[in-house]
Amino acid sequence: MNTSIDIIMLVLIVTNLLLLGFSQLKSCIRTVACQGIALGVLSLLVNEDGFTVWSVVMSGVVIGLKGVIFPRLLLGALRETNARHEVEPYIGHMASTLAGFAALAASAWLCSRLPAFPGRVTPLVAPVAFFMVFVGLFVIVSRKKAISQILGYLVMENGMYVFGVVILREMPLLVDLAVLLDAFAAVLVMGVAVYHINRAFDHMDVDQLDTLKG
Amino acid sequence: MNVLSLTTLLLPFVCAPALLGIINKTKAFFAGRKGVPVLQAYFELWKLLHKGAVYSRTTTWVFRAGPMIGLACVMLAAALAPFGGVRSAIAFPCDLILFAYLFGVMRFVTVLAALDTGSSFEGMGASREVAFSALAEPALLVGLAAVARLTGSCSLSDMFQGLSLGTYLHAGPVLVLVGGALLIVFLTENARIPVDDPNTHLELTMIHEVMVLDHSGPDFAFILYGAALKLWVLGSLLIHVVAPVRTGHAGLDIAAALCAMAGLGVLVGIIESCMARLRLVRVPRLLMGAVVLSALAFVLLLR
Numbered sequence: 001m002n003t004s005i006d007i008i009m010l011v012l013i014v015t016n017l018l019l020l021g022f023s024q025l026k027s028c029i030r031t032v033a034c035q036g037i038a039l040g041v042l043s044l045l046v047n048e049d050g051f052t053v054w055s056v057v058m059s060g061v062v063i064g065l066k067g068v069i070f071p072r073l074l075l076g077a078l079r080e081t082n083a084r085h086e087v088e089p090y091i092g093h094m095a096s097t098l099a100g101f102a103a104l105a106a107s108a109w110l111c112s113r114l115p116a117f118p119g120r121v122t123p124l125v126a127p128v129a130f131f132m133v134f135v136g137l138f139v140i141v142s143r144k145k146a147i148s149q150i151l152g153y154l155v156m157e158n159g160m161y162v163f164g165v166v167i168l169r170e171m172p173l174l175v176d177l178a179v180l181l182d183a184f185a186a187v188l189v190m191g192v193a194v195y196h197i198n199r200a201f202d203h204m205d206v207d208q209l210d211t212l213k214g
Numbered sequence: 215m216n217v218l219s220l221t222t223l224l225l226p227f228v229c230a231p232a233l234l235g236i237i238n239k240t241k242a243f244f245a246g247r248k249g250v251p252v253l254q255a256y257f258e259l260w261k262l263l264h265k266g267a268v269y270s271r272t273t274t275w276v277f278r279a280g281p282m283i284g285l286a287c288v289m290l291a292a293a294l295a296p297f298g299g300v301r302s303a304i305a306f307p308c309d310l311i312l313f314a315y316l317f318g319v320m321r322f323v324t325v326l327a328a329l330d331t332g333s334s335f336e337g338m339g340a341s342r343e344v345a346f347s348a349l350a351e352p353a354l355l356v357g358l359a360a361v362a363r364l365t366g367s368c369s370l371s372d373m374f375q376g377l378s379l380g381t382y383l384h385a386g387p388v389l390v391l392v393g394g395a396l397l398i399v400f401l402t403e404n405a406r407i408p409v410d411d412p413n414t415h416l417e418l419t420m421i422h423e424v425m426v427l428d429h430s431g432p433d434f435a436f437i438l439y440g441a442a443l444k445l446w447v448l449g450s451l452l453i454h455v456v457a458p459v460r461t462g463h464a465g466l467d468i469a470a471a472l473c474a475m476a477g478l479g480v481l482v483g484i485i486e487s488c489m490a491r492l493r494l495v496r497v498p499r500l501l502m503g504a505v506v507l508s509a510l511a512f513v514l515l516l517r
Contacts, residue, residue, distance in 0.1 A: 097499075104510070
């Protein structure tokens with residue numbers, strides 16, 4: 001069981017690094033979709049009393065929402081705009097991959113200083129959760145396209161989800177579903193916002209938004 | 215040195231060109247052609263060895279020494295690399311560093327020979343070769359260091375004897391990560407797609423082939439043979455990390471490793487049939503990915 005969780009953690013790490021390294025927005029969206037599917041599988045694996053109906057439903061909802069619906073919404077928003085690449089982010093792609101690696105090392109160090117979590121499954125889980133939050137923040141501040149920032153938000157949310165699902169395993173189902181609903185609403189609103197930003201400004205570079213049109 | 219070590223020492227020297235044949239057969243199969251015979255590389259080597267060499271008047275002894283020193287380096291590396299869980303002919307603590315840098319010396323003399331011709335075209339290839347290998351080297355070394363840490367020894371023979379299929383149970387992610395990094399290093403160092411296309415001889419974007427344009431006859435045979443040996447040696451490193459089959463019987467282990475080598479040849483053929491070469495500016499990103507994969511494997515072991 002621990003090996004399979006470790007493999008999921010590995011998938012999460014690699015998808016994060018890929019997200020930092022990819023310049024095509026479409027590939028970025030697909031990477032985050034893969035991450036969502038991995039999360040769904042993870043929530044199925046951590047259940048100690050086997051596959052209950054609720055755990056299967058829950059992981060189905062996660063996979064459906066994060067693996068299918070979010071990517072489709074974002075790909076739809078991308079199709080409306082004419083942006084294909086993350087051109088000239090504030091921090092280059094290779095540098096951000098290295099920064100991602102540094103973030104992983106930092107979160108490993110951070111977690112070694114924290115007291116042991118009660119329901120910790122493998123020693124890799126807590127660092128990965130922190131790492132995903134860091135990567136999400138990094139993507140939000142270092143990229144210019146609005147779509148990338150939605151992806152950063154999603155990765156951050158995924159990190160919190162890992163934290164919740166593995167470490168605070170007693171989180172009630174209702175809370176989980178509410179969080180997912182929040183994320184869904186947020187992505188929907190942001191997708192629409194990107195569309196409108198693009199309509200009003202003919203691009204979606206957020207660094208030019210401080211000079212607003214009257 | 216016993217009989218087994220001697221067998222595994224001779225195996226690369228005999229079988230290396232056949233691996234090229236397997237790759238080419240796979241590519242021909244995917245293209246719907248019949249393809250050249252699997253043993254074609256041997257025929258070419260034989261033909262080249264019987265030709266005379268032509269040397270430009272602008273070249274010096276550096277140009278003539280390049281192919282010989284390069285072949286000597288890769289032969290020594292082949293003697294260092296274990297095969298099928300049998301101890302290699304030469305093994306001492308920390309030989310993995312010598313192993314990694316023998317390839318560095320080989321590259322250095324090839325680059326020097328290319329620069330010695332005074333051709334700007336070859337200088338261009340040399341510049342690319344060193345730029346990319348500077349990024350591939352840390353990936354190889356850190357990946358090997360991760361395996362060394364996993365097995366607790368830093369001699370190549372002990373490292374690969376310490377691995378088995380059971381290692382996947384407690385350190386599967388490490389093996390997968392190092393395997394991924396070594397695959398990228400393997401493709402880069404051997405100038406295969408997606409980094410370089412071995413079939414193009416006169417294109418502006420090629421890397422390795424351009425450096426050896428001026429060599430002819432036996433010198434070129436040395437270079438081709440050296441390249442085949444390098445393919446074999448780095449490939450054997452890769453398969454020992456990814457598929458460490460240990461049955462307890464040395465003959466079976468060697469047979470399994472040979473099958474894995476053939477499988478690797480088919481895999482490379484499939485990669486070359488399915489992928490196009492990456493744009494030159496993308497290659498450093500791929501290699502950086504390999505470095506990160508190796509470093510990740512190492513970090514996983516530190517915990």
